[in-house]
Amino acid sequence: MKRIITDQPERIAAFVGDALDVSGFANYTAIGLEDEGELIAGVLFDYYNGASINMHVAAKPGRRWLTREFLHFCFWYPFEQLKVRRITGLVPASNRDARKFDEHLGFELEATLKDAAPDGDVLVYRMFRDQCRWLNLKVKYEQPSAF
Numbered sequence: 001m002k003r004i005i006t007d008q009p010e011r012i013a014a015f016v017g018d019a020l021d022v023s024g025f026a027n028y029t030a031i032g033l034e035d036e037g038e039l040i041a042g043v044l045f046d047y048y049n050g051a052s053i054n055m056h057v058a059a060k061p062g063r064r065w066l067t068r069e070f071l072h073f074c075f076w077y078p079f080e081q082l083k084v085r086r087i088t089g090l091v092p093a094s095n096r097d098a099r100k101f102d103e104h105l106g107f108e109l110e111a112t113l114k115d116a117a118p119d120g121d122v123l124v125y126r127m128f129r130d131q132c133r134w135l136n137l138k139v140k141y142e143q144p145s146a147f
Contacts, residue, residue, distance in 0.1 A: 002040075002065075004073055005032040012042040019058030031077060033070050041065040043074045052086045053078050057101070071105070072137040079129045086128050093121040106131055 005012070012030035017023050025046055033041040041059040055078070059065045078084045089107055091098045094117070103109075107125035116122035129135075 001036070002067070002070075003034045004070060005034055005039075006030075008032060011039065013044055015039050016042040016044045016056050016058040020056060022056070029077075031074055033065055033067075035065075041070065045078060047088075048082065048084070051084060052088055053082065053084050054088045054090065056089075068134070068137045071134045075132050075134040079132060079135060084129075086126050089125040089127075091123045091125060092117040092119065093123050094119050099123065099125075106133055 006029075009028065009030040012032040013025050013028060015032070016030065017025065019042075025044060027048070028044050028046040029048075030042060030044045032039050032043075039060075042057070044056040045053050046056070047054040055074075057074075075087075078087055087107075089102050090113075091102060093099075093112070102125045105127070107127045108131070109123055110126045111124040113122040113124060
């Protein structure tokens with residue numbers, strides 16, 4: 001059975017950091033998705049300032065993790081609980097899969113940061129609350145209490 005977890009931010013941050021080859025997250029919260037106790041997806045939020053927050057997503061390859069219920073909770077948390085106006089995603093321009101994934105979720109390309117990644121540019125994606133189609137979904141998974 002799949003279960004959303006919010007009480008293991010260090011475990012989720014390590015999972016996301018390993019998958020994205022990033023370390024040193026600070027002042028973050030995280031949401032994970034377990035399947036039979038195994039962490040199969042993680043979403044880490046950082047740089048929260050009251051109006052916006054950054055989102056980082058990682059998942060185990062080949063695992064069925066991208067469910068509507070998990071997506072609902074991952075967007076419900078920043079937009080409904082934190083009341084941010086926007087979510088920002090930073091994606092290396094060379095990562096075509098991540099770009100396609102973000103655009104499929106409804107993120108829009110906002111800017112290009114020239115030479116900001118080791119292999120080229122970083123693309124800045126954003127989503128505003130009124131553009132998020134994941135907030136109105138019926139939730140089937142066990143929902144954790146507020147962070």
